[in-house]
Amino acid sequence: MSAPAAARRRLPRRRVPAGPISLLAGAIVWELIGHLAGASFFPPLSTVIGRLAGMVTSGEIFASLADSLLNLVLGFAVSLAGGLLVGVAMGRFRKVEAALGVYVYALLTAPSLVFAPIFFSLLGEGRGSIVAVVVMYAMFVMIINTASAIQSVPGHLVEMARSYGASETQILLRVMLPAAAPMIMAGVRLGVGRAVTGMINGEMFIAVVGLGRIVTQAGGRFDGAGVLAILLVIIAVALGAVALVQAVDRKITGWVPQTSRGH
Amino acid sequence: MIEVRGLGKSYIGQDGGVVQALQDVDLTVADNEFLTVLGPSGCGKTTLLKAIAGLIPWNEGDIFIDGSPVRGPGPERSMVFQNFALLPWATVLENVAFGLQMRGVGKTERIERARALIETVGLGEFETKRPGELSGGMQQRVGIARALAVQPSVLLMDEPFGAVDEQTRRLLQEELLSIWEEHRLTVVFITHSMEEAVLLGDRVVLMSARPGRISEIVPVPLTRPRSSDVGALERSGKYVEITAYLWDRLRDMHEERRPAKAGR
Numbered sequence: 001m002s003a004p005a006a007a008r009r010r011l012p013r014r015r016v017p018a019g020p021i022s023l024l025a026g027a028i029v030w031e032l033i034g035h036l037a038g039a040s041f042f043p044p045l046s047t048v049i050g051r052l053a054g055m056v057t058s059g060e061i062f063a064s065l066a067d068s069l070l071n072l073v074l075g076f077a078v079s080l081a082g083g084l085l086v087g088v089a090m091g092r093f094r095k096v097e098a099a100l101g102v103y104v105y106a107l108l109t110a111p112s113l114v115f116a117p118i119f120f121s122l123l124g125e126g127r128g129s130i131v132a133v134v135v136m137y138a139m140f141v142m143i144i145n146t147a148s149a150i151q152s153v154p155g156h157l158v159e160m161a162r163s164y165g166a167s168e169t170q171i172l173l174r175v176m177l178p179a180a181a182p183m184i185m186a187g188v189r190l191g192v193g194r195a196v197t198g199m200i201n202g203e204m205f206i207a208v209v210g211l212g213r214i215v216t217q218a219g220g221r222f223d224g225a226g227v228l229a230i231l232l233v234i235i236a237v238a239l240g241a242v243a244l245v246q247a248v249d250r251k252i253t254g255w256v257p258q259t260s261r262g263h
Numbered sequence: 264m265i266e267v268r269g270l271g272k273s274y275i276g277q278d279g280g281v282v283q284a285l286q287d288v289d290l291t292v293a294d295n296e297f298l299t300v301l302g303p304s305g306c307g308k309t310t311l312l313k314a315i316a317g318l319i320p321w322n323e324g325d326i327f328i329d330g331s332p333v334r335g336p337g338p339e340r341s342m343v344f345q346n347f348a349l350l351p352w353a354t355v356l357e358n359v360a361f362g363l364q365m366r367g368v369g370k371t372e373r374i375e376r377a378r379a380l381i382e383t384v385g386l387g388e389f390e391t392k393r394p395g396e397l398s399g400g401m402q403q404r405v406g407i408a409r410a411l412a413v414q415p416s417v418l419l420m421d422e423p424f425g426a427v428d429e430q431t432r433r434l435l436q437e438e439l440l441s442i443w444e445e446h447r448l449t450v451v452f453i454t455h456s457m458e459e460a461v462l463l464g465d466r467v468v469l470m471s472a473r474p475g476r477i478s479e480i481v482p483v484p485l486t487r488p489r490s491s492d493v494g495a496l497e498r499s500g501k502y503v504e505i506t507a508y509l510w511d512r513l514r515d516m517h518e519e520r521r522p523a524k525a526g527r
């Protein structure tokens with residue numbers, strides 16, 4: 001290992017752990033405001049955590065959590081497959097981009113929830129509708145990132161591969177996808193966050209199931225602590241999903257030089 | 264043998280205008296010849312090389328390699344690029360083996376052949392490094408090893424040492440000479456440098472611009488092998504004479520294009 005690399009690796013240990021300190025500060029502020037405000041819809045953190053512990057010990061949360069995670073995983077998987085497929089096609093073929101681009105951008109910017117009633121009437125109150133909402137939220141950002149990632153693959157690398165007689169498939173698999181991977185993964189990171197939002201919204205507005213059901217019911221009872229307890233769970237789910245994507249990202253794009261990633 | 268017959272190539276520019284990059288280019292490169300191509304910027308050197316490589320279409324004329332017409336890239340040709348064109352995510356070994364992989368050579372064989380060439384270019388201990396961890400000179404050694412790994416009979420080099428520093432460039436020139444002396448390849452080597460053109464080439468093709476054509480072919484009657492004593496060669500009268508002649512010719516070309524004398 002070279003000397004600068006060793007130094008870089010040692011550095012974080014000496015630095016202040018920014019993440020945990022920021023979380024701690026946030027928790028303290030929440031607790032204080034909760035006590036000072038005394039409003040029922042904004043209880044202090046300790047009350048919320050107590051409520052969450054209650055949900056865990058009574059076991060009522062687990063079935064809902066499993067339900068929600070399944071919605072999330074299905075929706076995200078469909079979005080990822082669609083995002084890669086359509087994105088690569090749009091990035092490679094100008095005609096496909098011209099044909100689909102306008103729809104993709106329209107659906108990216110349209111508020112995804114307006115499609116909920118349509119899915120509801122088409123797919124009914126079941127899991128299909130919720131998964132469809134998750135896809136509406138998550139897929140388009142991945143399509144667009146994948147398409148521009150493929151378009152910005154350096155032409156000289158493709159030409160080099162061609163000079164060795166590479167087939168179109170080889171060029172796609174051995175040159176374009178690896179070269180585009182960092183930018184595609186950036187889209188996947190955005191997509192996974194949006195998928196969590198889609199999951200909750202779908203569960204609250206379409207079929208009152210999963211974590212969305214608990215939120216809706218707690219809201220109906222004006223149970224602020226219950227709503228916020230589920231919010232904590234949702235945040236944990238989102239952070240977990242993003243961490244998972246980041247771990248995959250590091251595996252795939254470890255070759256990108258440290259200096260271009262920031263600190 | 265490479266035969267270029269009446270080659271003409273024009274590009275459509277972004278403004279819709281037509282750029283005549285090559286016109287009436289006739290050229291024969293003998294087997295095992297080291298041919299260098301010299302000319303002002305934009306005279307069509309890269310275009311000529313890419314046409315021979317089968318990477319771009321052209322408008323007029325034909326190109327033959329050992330009698331068969333060029334329709335695209337072929338296994339007997341490989342190319343070394345000015346900007347190296349290495350895969351940044353792949354190791355030195357994977358980069359060198361890339362051409363073999365594209366041509367369907369099995370894993371064990373391609374690793375074996377790639378290793379041998381990595382030794383040839385002196386990068387044995389860097390096999391597992393990625394291009395980002397190598398200097399420019401080392402990166403181009405990887406580029407050369409990759410091109411040689413597919414065992415071409417024709418090596419096409421587009422200003423391969425244009426992006427490395429002067430000292431590294433001299434080392435690479437000597438290494439290329441000894442590789443060529445050993446492997447006996449047909450080389451077409453593009454350069455901006457008169458010294459490099461004379462040091463390496465059996466003949467120097469001088470090209471002129473607008474439209475790009477061959478203005479003269481200058482033989483280089485310097486003894487071979489040259490890799491053993493490059494210094495003595497550069498002090499020889501012949502070497503000095505030929506480089507001076509090439510510069511005279513190039514300066515004429517530049518002056519013809521200077522606006523001040525355009526009214527003559």
Ligand SMILES: Nc1ncnc2c1ncn2[C@@H]1O[C@H](COP(=O)(O)OP(=O)(O)OP(=O)(O)O)[C@@H](O)[C@H]1O
Pocket residue numbers: 274275276277282283284302303304305306307308309310311475
């Ligand atoms: N893809 C392209 N589209 C339009 N014009 C092009 C294209 N490629 C090259 N040209 C033009 O064709 C002419 C020859 O270009 P070429 O790259 O072959 O020159 P060159 O001799 O290699 O130049 P240099 O020494 O700067 O590398 C130039 O006028 C250039 O602008």
Ligand SMILES: [Mg+2]
Pocket residue numbers: 308309310421
């Ligand atoms: Mg060029």
